[in-house]
Amino acid sequence: MKRIRNGLIIPPLILISLGLVELFFINRGLFLSQLSKVIIYSLLLAGFYFLIKKPYILNYGSIIYYISIPLLIATLLFGKGGVSRWIGVGALTFQPSELTKLGLIFVLGKTLSDTKKTIKTKLTKALIYTLIPFILVMLQPDLGTALTLLIIAFITIWVYGVDPMLIRLAILIPIAMLTSAHIVSTIIFYIMLLSLLIILKEPIYKKILTIGILTLTSLSTPIVWQKMLKPYQRDRLTAFLNPEKSLNKEGWQIYQAKIAMGSGGIIGKGPGKGTQKGLAFLPAAHTDFIFSSFGEEFGLLGLIVILFTFIIFFRTILRTLELKEGNEKLIVSGIFAYFFIHFTFNILSNLSLLPVVGIPLPFLSFGGSHLLTEMASILTLLKLEV
Amino acid sequence: MKPERTLRILLWIIVGIIIVRLFQYQVLEHKKLEILATYNYLKEYKIPAPRGNIYDRNGITLATWKPTFRIMAIPKFLSQEDINSIKTLFGELTINLDTLHQKGNYVQLKSMLTFEEVVKFLEEAPEIKSLVIDAEPVRTYSQDAKYASHLIGYVSEASQEEIEKFQLEYGDFIGKAGCERSLDTLLRGTPGAKFMALDSKGNLIDDNPRPPIEPKQGKDISLTIDIGLQKFADSLFQNYQRGAVFGFNIKTGEVIILYSKPYFDPTNITSSWKEYINNPEKPLINRCTQGLYPPGSTFKLLTALVGLYSQTLSENTAYYCSGGFAFGNRIWLCWKPEGHGTLGLIDAIAQSCNVYFNNVGAHVGTDKFMEILEKFKLPLKTEIPIPGEAKVLIPLEDLLKGRYILPSSVINWSIGQGEIQVTPAWLSLITGIIAGNGKCTLPKITKDEQEKHFNLNLPDEFYNIVKEGMRRVVESRNGTAGYLYDPQLKISAKTGTAQNPHGREHSWFTCFFPNNNPEYVITVLVENAGHGSEAAAPIAFQLVRRFVGEKN
Known part of the structure; x- marks a missing residue:
């Protein structure tokens, strides 16, 4: 138990500190702002920790969801900035979509662990709970958050345990979309799909259903891509494939991120010596691209420290997951999904392996909304350990 | 498989991908990306x-x-x-x-x-x-x-x-x-x-x-030139619009004077470019190396060498000049209407008798004349290291392709008329070859340049005959430049008066000095100034006087 508690507290502390170190060398103002947030949120959440008992969290955690949905609507109506992601009162701004993620985790846990309902009702409800915020953030538009919500729901439902066909479909649909880009890859995909279905022992109607849905996906994707997306939107999504050639903002960002990390080498240029971030060649060095910025100054060794700290953290959550049952297990899996998606999307887009969708790196990126949500998630995990 | 297990494997796969990619960026491509980062800001x-x-x-x-x-x-x-x-x-x-x-x-x-x-x-x-x-x-x-x-x-x-x-x-x-x-x-x-x-x-x-x-x-x-001498040459040209002076040391090749009028001012070339380009006097042309003119009588020096080489001419060959030379149904007039009477080769050079050299040409014959010139293998350019030098036109088969060559052509060639066109620099080279008994260093403009030599290997007596004639041009009373004789200056020379279709004759004068041990060649050309002895020769004498005076 103590090991788990340490595994939940120490890695985030290390990561927050490393984030602060990098922010210190990017901009003293940003550093102070982030430091004050860390302190305020810690005090706030420590107070909560001692005041609130575990059953309260399990029963009333979903309140977060019900608060965040009106906030999301408010964002759409009175949003600040070009993209309506933030709402604010005076100088304080907040991104309710971050809170929605945690809210969704509680709602899904509570819904799916309800023993009085049938599986079908529970799944339908879970789907509706997911789709409401999904549509709201898509309207902002915030593709990254929308995807995060979907994957959180997917992993939670998977851990809850459903027909393997659904899980399989959820994994195969994105693959079918990707492979439809080229006729050869499409053929290879279907050959592999057919062989998989032959091996599997399943009722024939499920196999036909699987093939039907996937074929529909493969056929419709190119049409959507060609007819419904504007050229610049396509460029944004494919910029990561060839950042040197893309002249748009996304291409420039990931190209400069590559130069930043690559020029850092194994040991890095040294704290404060990064020219990419220091001379503003690397945009968003303090938020989405803090991983690259850190890599420029602290090199491969520094990044490996970050990676292994994350691994210890994730393994601790997975260990908790093994020990839990019911609602608690679902909440833990949701929280794992939340951290894991942010970690994967952020770093892989820094490394031009995924498109840039504006997802922060947990604990390290500058910003209060995601930090508060992350700290609240940890508080929840700790509370479940009591 | 339990989801926990799958997620654990997924975690390791993602971390694996990240580390491979980081290895690619930060180890394999580090050098290249470091340069790109430097290019970004530096x-x-x-x-x-x-x-x-x-x-x-x-x-x-x-x-x-x-x-x-x-x-x-x-x-x-x-x-x-x-x-x-x-x-x-x-x-x-x-x-x-x-x-x-x-x-x-x-x-x-x-x-x-x-x-x-x-x-x-x-x-x-x-x-x-x-x-x-x-x-x-x-x-x-x-x-x-x-x-x-x-x-x-x-x-x-x-x-x-x-x-x-x-x-x-x-x-x-x-x-x-x-x-x-x-x-x-x-x-x-x-x-x-x-x-x-x-x-x-x-x-x-x-x-x-x-x-x-x-x-x-x-x-x-x-440079090997003396700017004082250039300026002095300009003062001698004040009564003439166009002309050129070229002189060099035949032993070292050093150019001692290269003057071309009209000239331009290199300081304001860009601002005055249009003016220079549109000027009908063409000040941008370097008349020494780019100006092509019929050589007139100065070419008789080469005619003499060709004649001697052909063995139809010797020092003692005498022809009678009555003031005109008939070939076919045409008559070529000598510049002296009353005629020179009977002359030997040396006096013919000294007095520049056209009829004598018409005879030399006629005896050699058109084909033979070209054949011998071919054997001399004269360079068609002086190879002076100044861009744009023009190639001369002398009676060689290659150069006269496509033109009508008649048996009478040689009559014109022998006195430097007809197709022949030379530059002042090239004519200086010919004078240099004669002065050096066939050996001459090609002109160069700085001391450091490698010397390039030319050798026209003919018997010394041929050269001595021609040089004796050139000495008498100045030293004999009948010589075309005899009136300028100055015992202080040991000059041998040849005058030329080149007829041209565009107005008055061009005035030529080419000389070497000192007589006994030839070292320098100077050639003067004054466009449309009449007789060589009248315009070009006095300028050359003044230049030699000043040059020799300064040397001592």
Whole structure:
């Protein structure tokens, strides 16, 4: 138990500190702002920790969801900035979509662990709970958050345990979309799909259903891509494939991120010596691209420290997951999904392996909304350990 | 499989992918990306090297450099407003920014600015990002350099072609004519480089992130001419519009005078370019090496050698001149209407008898004449290291292809008329070959150049006969230049009066001195000035007098 508690507290502390170190060398103002947030949120959440008992969290955690949905609507109506992601009162701004993620985790846990309902009702409800915020953030538009919500729901439902066909479909649909880009890859995909279905022992109607849905996906994707997306939107999504050639903002960002990390080498240029971030060649060095910025100054060794700290953290959550049952297990899996998606999307887009969708790196990126949500998630995990 | 297990495996797969990618970026591609990171912020511009000085043989400066200012900027950081404010101050820019491929490097916007202009610019122009003002060495020429402008040449901004060929940049200067061109690689020097660190918005971070590479000035060059003599030649030409003087040392090849009138002023060549180009007198033509003229009687020296070689002529061959020579149904008149009477070869040279040489030509015959000239293997250019030298036209089969060659052609050739066209420099070379008994060093313009030799291996007596004739041109009372005889000057010479279809005859005079041990050749051409003995010869005498006087 103590090991788990340490595994939940120490890695985030290390990561927050490393984030602060990098922010210190990017901009003293940003550093102070982030430091004050860390302190305020810690005090706030420590107070909560001692005041609130575990059953309260399990029963009333979903309140977060019900608060965040009106906030999301408010964002759409009175949003600040070009993209309506933030709402604010005076100088304080907040991104309710971050809170929605945690809210969704509680709602899904509570819904799916309800023993009085049938599986079908529970799944339908879970789907509706997911789709409401999904549509709201898509309207902002915030593709990254929308995807995060979907994957959180997917992993939670998977851990809850459903027909393997659904899980399989959820994994195969994105693959079918990707492979439809080229006729050869499409053929290879279907050959592999057919062989998989032959091996599997399943009722024939499920196999036909699987093939039907996937074929529909493969056929419709190119049409959507060609007819419904504007050229610049396509460029944004494919910029990561060839950042040197893309002249748009996304291409420039990931190209400069590559130069930043690559020029850092194994040991890095040294704290404060990064020219990419220091001379503003690397945009968003303090938020989405803090991983690259850190890599420029602290090199491969520094990044490996970050990676292994994350691994210890994730393994601790997975260990908790093994020990839990019911609602608690679902909440833990949701929280794992939340951290894991942010970690994967952020770093892989820094490394031009995924498109840039504006997802922060947990604990390290500058910003209060995601930090508060992350700290609240940890508080929840700790509370479940009591 | 339990989801926990799958997620654990997924975690390791993702981390594995990240580490492989990081290895690629930070280890395998580190060197390349480090350079790219440096390119991002480290900007560099060229510091042009001052050109080497050009001196005359006495160390008098003909060309040097002075500092001016230039403004540079990185186009991608310039707003339209910035460009407009530069244009209103200085007029059109040196470079068309729209045609640039690379807008991330420094380019020169305006050059050759004075200190006052720069101060005004700094006062009036708003803060322009990435702007740099730096010194620029600019070529200047001395007051007297114009007297040797065709030898010195001039510089101006490199053309697109030259930029590609010599890997220059827009706004770089390059020699365009004269020794500025032929010795450009020596004179140009090695440019240096200055480094600037700029951020992504064009703000200056550090104006000395790396020590600059200092430029190396080009090599100084000492020409073999004497600018005083050039200036003196100009004073002798004050009554004539067009002409040329060429002289060189036949033993060392050193050019002692290269004067061409009209000339240009290399200092303001760019501003006066149109004027020079449109001037009907063609001041940009170097008449010494590019002007082609019929040689007239001066060609008789070669005719004599051809005749002697053919064995139809000897020192003692005598012909009678009645004042005209009949061949076929045409008559060629001698310049002396009453005729020279009976003459030997030496007197024929001295008195420049046309009829005598018409006879020599007629006896050799047109085909044989060309055949022998072919055997002489005379160079068609002096190979003087000044760009643009013209090839002469003499009776050789290759050169006369496509023209009508008649049996009577040789009658014209023998007296330097007909198809024949030579340059003053080339004629000097022929005089030099005769003076040196066949051996002559080809002309060169600096001491350091490698000597190139030419040898026309004929019996010495042939040369001695011709040289005796040339001596008598001056020393004999009947000689065409006999009235100028000065016992102080040991000159042997030949006059020429070249008929040409465009007006009065050109006046030629070619000579070598001293008689007994020939060392120097000087050839004077005065366009449309009549008899060689009247216009060209006195100029040559004055030049030799001054040259010999200064030497002693």
